[in-house]
Amino acid sequence: MDTQPIDAHALGKLKWRCRRGMLENDLLIERFFQRHETQLTARHAAALTQLMNLSDNDLLDLLLRRKDPDDELNSPDVREVLHMLRPSARSP
Template sequence: MDTPLDERSLSKLRWRCRRGLLENDLFVERFFRRVESGGETITTRQADGLMALMDLSDNDLLDLLLARREPQDELDRPDVREVLALMRQPEPQHQR
């Protein structure tokens, strides 16, 4: 389902996405900024994919974010791959 998350659900999702490893937190924050920068909000589909990634240990998540490995087994789903692709995109470089 691709319906936008309401403010309360988005707040809960942000809280759930807090990680113990700074590197993971940086990827997660960049994801939230990227999705919300165009005035959009995260969809329920993206939230499902993100929650599946948040169930991983910090080291396993970092391996996926750095493309050291790809999603396998129950993580090999379109919603997880969509979120992972957004999280892996580098920040756009601003011209000076």
């Protein structure tokens, strides 16, 4: 299991890949990077990339807990990244 943080180049590519067309998703993803970018590993990056392959509406449904990941998205790594992405009840 890769526990080393990804390098700056990989982080930049990941941020570029995470740009979305829906403002709500962009805001949640931006907050995610503000909180977690220094701790992201290759495992997190792979799970986040899987989530970015979703449509904006499907991604937002997962982020807002309207639905849970299923099929190939139902993995421990994706669930961990979703937990990191989702707004907490304490978020303003």
